[in-house]
Amino acid sequence: MIIVMKPHAKPESVQRIKNMIESKGLDAHISNGKEVTIIGVVGDKSKLNDQNLEIFDDVDKIVPVTESYKLANKKFHPEPSLIKVGNTVIGGDSLVIMSGPCAVESAEQVLATAHAIKKSGAQILRGGAYKPRTSPYAFQGLEEDGLKLMKEAKDETGLSVICEVTSLAAVEAAVKYVDMLQIGARNMQNFYLLKEVGKTGLPVLLKRGLSATIDEWLNASEYIIAEGNPNVVLCERGIRTFETATRNTLDISAVPVIKEKSHLPIIVDPSHATGVRKYVKPLAMSAIAAGADGLMIETHPDPASALSDGPQSLTFEQFDLLCKELRPLANLMGKKF
């Protein structure tokens, strides 16, 4: 941590900070510049409440030099993590595709989808049983009944299954049925929920919050890992910007940035990122070319009648075609699919 003093800071202001730092067992390195003095703090900065240094006299600003996340940080864990979900491995040289409906609606819908996506090559079935919806009057999900339908589909097809959880009650139900838990974008900083999914030990797909920086996202993953659960996969699904041509703005740069800063795998969800079916394929392609470890893509037997997010869902035929087009690209990128 670096403390930048204001121009013409009084020597006693600098001395007071130096004394405080040393009283905590840390070292203070002082550089007297032409215009400003800076103080480098050397040692374990958790001994300081760094923010509050800002209100000492003559302090201009505080500059952190190390990230606050440790367990998710590539600096301390250089090898990429491989996360096992049922028989599937996420990360490394495999490309994983999760697919299925936004919301679980019926046994027919889920089973038909499971068979179709399996045939096209997807490894994991997704389906929402607890749906966070902007309006209280929109369909809120089948809850535990939906989880049971996902389990049936898993038993019948051998696919692994993932469901979003939105409360402790949902976590307690979901662990009985699914292979992987999903934390949605709106709950990325629901720290209470992050700890709860951390305690389960199950693999967790952590979606990026609509306005979360990459740094905050990795800190959110740290909440899960700090509970003893290292099985975290990140999912970029678009951030909120001023542009309205797409529902969100897919931050494709997040893929290489995460690969640079963390060892966790990252997948991309082009369906939620755009909200528009015809943009799913180009963004799925771009995600793989950028180095993503997988994709989450919405499919539905009849998108026009879907109870949630129909306009972005692919039909089975469209999904099958997409998988066929993805395959040579995945191979070119050194990914098995």
Add this chain to the structure above:
Amino acid sequence: MIIVMKPHAKPESVQRIKNMIESKGLDAHISNGKEVTIIGVVGDKSKLNDQNLEIFDDVDKIVPVTESYKLANKKFHPEPSLIKVGNTVIGGDSLVIMSGPCAVESAEQVLATAHAIKKSGAQILRGGAYKPRTSPYAFQGLEEDGLKLMKEAKDETGLSVICEVTSLAAVEAAVKYVDMLQIGARNMQNFYLLKEVGKTGLPVLLKRGLSATIDEWLNASEYIIAEGNPNVVLCERGIRTFETATRNTLDISAVPVIKEKSHLPIIVDPSHATGVRKYVKPLAMSAIAAGADGLMIETHPDPASALSDGPQSLTFEQFDLLCKELRPLANLMGKKF
């Protein structure tokens, strides 16, 4: 709802949509324009899953004409709501100030603060017992012990008290001690939690999410009211933008926009909006001049040693001075304080 067709949409595409709309018991008004055809849907649009119309052939876009929130909507409830919290009324011609530390740390801190802010004119004591923090390694709050300290301060000073809740467990604990529940920015779309605080019937302060539109915010309030709890106060606390000179960007326009669209009271939190102590006063003044019903302002006996958000906290002396400066402005705006 209006359906805008693509140029050169086929007549049969228009007919198919018309049939579908009418099959739901709604009316379809068709306008054939020079370039495009539009279809106005007349009737209760909840009979349609409006989004999925987008994937009918030749549809260009869907334009909603009515808001999805009803109970929070001024159109259906033109009189401003007055929300009672203990002996204090929020809304109407009163100006309410909530103040206290970001995090409850000790009995001494909370009691000293309660006495100080009461003397300066604040009506409600705030203090966090459950703290959502970006990093899992930062102080997370005293939890129920913190709630007890808030209750003690209430009993000793007669101030009403408000605490943030972050989980069902926190709600169940808080209802035993506090007069008002707070939903923080990060939980604004934690719909499960919104329903839970709705069920308590206690007044709820609903902070705006970092990237929530005003429309989403009002929809979030609708979740609480739909549980039979109309006692919602909104709190603008800054949104996330590209500007980094302040921690967030206070959206001061939200005050008149909420007054236009809703009957709910709105207060402003200049402390979290800026993260910088010296900007609290000008933004507090601007909030009142814009028509806000109150303020939430952080105070701490010793900001330099605060365990959370010290740099934005005022000392008691600074807070007292601020209240003295706010008073004539509040009166000018027709607010009692």
Add this chain to the structure above:
Amino acid sequence: MIIVMKPHAKPESVQRIKNMIESKGLDAHISNGKEVTIIGVVGDKSKLNDQNLEIFDDVDKIVPVTESYKLANKKFHPEPSLIKVGNTVIGGDSLVIMSGPCAVESAEQVLATAHAIKKSGAQILRGGAYKPRTSPYAFQGLEEDGLKLMKEAKDETGLSVICEVTSLAAVEAAVKYVDMLQIGARNMQNFYLLKEVGKTGLPVLLKRGLSATIDEWLNASEYIIAEGNPNVVLCERGIRTFETATRNTLDISAVPVIKEKSHLPIIVDPSHATGVRKYVKPLAMSAIAAGADGLMIETHPDPASALSDGPQSLTFEQFDLLCKELRPLANLMGKKF
């Protein structure tokens, strides 16, 4: 400037940077921390091309500690600047109101407006002769004929006049007619134009760009001042965010932040910030309460038939009422109006 090295940076990487810095006649202070080494650069950093240090081996990041603007910086010019426009002074204890139509349309319109706003207390007449419009098919302004009408209104009423300039040709024409030049938001980083208005010596109103940080805005003012023209007034007019309830988001915090970082006066334009007439008054009030030195407010004899930005324009009656309501607030804030 501070250079933060990666963890485990090689000693020779550090040495190479130290050598380079010293070869430029600067000093390098090295602090070896527990996790990382930092290098403080002491001296005139313009001797370095600071950005490119980032690609030396083992460099993690570069942290600037001083602002790149000097002439606009309060650190080197602590007294607030007073800018004279005709007989009016902007800054200090006066409140200045600029008002008039978005676009100059006719002699009748401009003269009627000039008389009306003068009567209500405004000191400066605004009116656009060169209009930057999103679509090439929208009204583009009367150009020099518009400037002449502004001059007529000035001669008849004694008001000072301000017009936006969008090209060198417009600057050359405008200096013959107006008292103050305006650089619009879209041209805030048209550096060529900034230099040209700098050369004129006339007072300049520099509007903030839609996505400009405060730091970039002050750097833009530096372009004007560096040409020998210190007569710059800043104008906050809303930034672009995700919120769509208002056309832009008024960044009210910019007022105190500018007062902290610069000696230049700052005014606020609530008309462009919101794009909605009914929000002009609350935002005008909030701007003054936040400490703004003035306001720019659109008025039009007949907003419904205005050729540009009608929906945000006030009628003369509304403007007169607004001025009456602003007066006691201005006085409370210690501003003469």
Add this chain to the structure above:
Amino acid sequence: MIIVMKPHAKPESVQRIKNMIESKGLDAHISNGKEVTIIGVVGDKSKLNDQNLEIFDDVDKIVPVTESYKLANKKFHPEPSLIKVGNTVIGGDSLVIMSGPCAVESAEQVLATAHAIKKSGAQILRGGAYKPRTSPYAFQGLEEDGLKLMKEAKDETGLSVICEVTSLAAVEAAVKYVDMLQIGARNMQNFYLLKEVGKTGLPVLLKRGLSATIDEWLNASEYIIAEGNPNVVLCERGIRTFETATRNTLDISAVPVIKEKSHLPIIVDPSHATGVRKYVKPLAMSAIAAGADGLMIETHPDPASALSDGPQSLTFEQFDLLCKELRPLANLMGKKF
């Protein structure tokens, strides 16, 4: 255009609008809904000043149904445009790479770069002679001397050359030396300059503004085409968001959205989008996979000593390697390179 009335709008308010519309020779289709009345305007909406309808009594909002750009609109020009620059065609089945330094610094630098990029497969040499820089104290470019160096490189290698123009003077100089003019992000809404480059008839690369919507971007292209110059190529180079891990956020969705809305070719600039050399390759790959028609990539013989934007520049070796990796991907996407 659709006019949405407020609930309980008075019949005379509706009638007044209907009369006004019809007085302009247009038709008004009225739909009386359960909650609201909507008025569809049929005919050439340029006869109305659409915005000002908003201030008629009882109007809630105005919803445009057609885009304001026509010449750039795919609806009226379904075939993709092919833009010829020297011997190179941009659009269709070719992949075009523009490369070179951010700023032209010397003959050696430019010639070495031209030879190197040609060898690797690039078709167009870029190099800035007029540099828009945030600070007036940063290197501003060699101006016409820089243009001459670009011409020399063109003559020696046969590459086509592109330079940014920032003023009329720069346009007048550039047309003597270069094959394509570039409008930078900061000048995307410098409408005066857009008209000037339109008049030259030379191909224009129009970069997207930092906070420009895709709709505004296409309207900016319309300014150029409306001058009789259809030779416009769009360039996505990142937008401004809250994320700071990269300098800007590459909006990769812009590629398919532009392909959907316009017939103009679109290329991507991963160098400016990220500002970080190591992210250039993954984003270049993702752009091609998303369907981009080309790339603009910064290269420099010695990035560490570049006078502008060194940290994002590739060395010749890195660029050569990148081209080798792009080739099979381009071919997979059906692009010749």
